[in-house]
Amino acid sequence: MQPLYSVEHETRHNTNRAEEENVERPEEHTPLLHRFPQAVSERRTLTMVIVSLLLIVLIAGVIIGIYLLVIQNDSENVLPPIENPLQLVSRSQWDPSNEDQSALRSFPYRLRAVTVVHTGTDQCNSTETCTKLLLEMQSNATAANSTLRYNFLISSNGQTYEDLGWLKCIPQSTKTTTPTGLLLAFIGNFSETSPTTRQIQTAKNFFAASESQQYLHPSYRIYAKNMKDTPPNLAKSFKDFQQWSNEFSDKK
Incomplete structure (x- = not known):
C-alpha cells in the first residue's frame, strides 16, 4: 500500500x-x-x-x-444650327466660258447692305433648266463685259447660283443714298406670285453663310429696289426679317 x-x-x-x-x-x-x-x-x-x-x-x-x-x-x-446647308452652284459650273471681268469693281471688306430683286423671267427648278436660263440671260446682258449684274441668284428649288460672287460688282451709274452691297436675285417674275418657301429659306441660309464668312457685316441691312425690280410680293417675303429696311436702294 x-x-x-x-x-x-x-x-x-x-x-x-x-x-x-x-x-x-x-x-x-x-x-x-x-x-x-x-x-x-x-x-x-x-x-x-x-x-x-x-x-x-x-x-x-x-x-x-x-x-x-x-x-x-x-x-x-x-x-x-442652319436648317439646310447652302446649295451653291459656282459660276464655273453653269458658265465655263471664263469671261474677262476686269471692268468690275472690287467690294470693300464686310458689306453692310443686300438688295433683293427678281429677274423678271421664267422660273427654273433644276440645275439643267437653270443653267439654260442663265446662259440665255447672259447672252442678252448689256452690262460691263456682257456680264449679269447680280452677285447671286436663287432658283425655285432652293439652289444658289453664283454670278459676280461676293467680291465683285458692276459700277453704279447713279449715286444712291443707301450703301452699295450685294445684289441677290430671285429667279422668276413675282409681280403676281410670291417666292417659294424654299427660296426664302435659301435666302436665310445665304445671309447666315455670308455673315459667318465675313462678307457681310453683323449689322447689315436688306433693301428693296423700285417696284419693277422688287415687286410687292417679293418685298412682303422679307417684312419679318430683323434686317429688313423699307427704304429703296436706288432712292435719290
Whole structure:
C-alpha cells in the first residue's frame, strides 16, 4: 500500500502544477487578445476610406453630368444650327466660258447692305433648266463685259447660283443714298406670285453663310429696289426679317 504522505504530496504537487498552468495560459494568450481589437479598428478605417472615395467619385460624376447638360442646352439656345446647308452652284459650273471681268469693281471688306430683286423671267427648278436660263440671260446682258449684274441668284428649288460672287460688282451709274452691297436675285417674275418657301429659306441660309464668312457685316441691312425690280410680293417675303429696311436702294 502506498503511503498516505506520498499520496497527499503527489496530490498537492498536481494541484500546484495545474494552478501554475492556469496562470501561465492567460499570459500566453494575452498578446493575442490585445491585438484583435486593433485589427478590427484598422479594417473599419480602411472601409470608411473606400466608401468615402466612392462617394466622392459619385458626386463628381453627377456634377460633371449636370454641367455638360447645361452647356449643351446653352449652345442649342445661343446658336441654332442652319436648317439646310447652302446649295451653291459656282459660276464655273453653269458658265465655263471664263469671261474677262476686269471692268468690275472690287467690294470693300464686310458689306453692310443686300438688295433683293427678281429677274423678271421664267422660273427654273433644276440645275439643267437653270443653267439654260442663265446662259440665255447672259447672252442678252448689256452690262460691263456682257456680264449679269447680280452677285447671286436663287432658283425655285432652293439652289444658289453664283454670278459676280461676293467680291465683285458692276459700277453704279447713279449715286444712291443707301450703301452699295450685294445684289441677290430671285429667279422668276413675282409681280403676281410670291417666292417659294424654299427660296426664302435659301435666302436665310445665304445671309447666315455670308455673315459667318465675313462678307457681310453683323449689322447689315436688306433693301428693296423700285417696284419693277422688287415687286410687292417679293418685298412682303422679307417684312419679318430683323434686317429688313423699307427704304429703296436706288432712292435719290
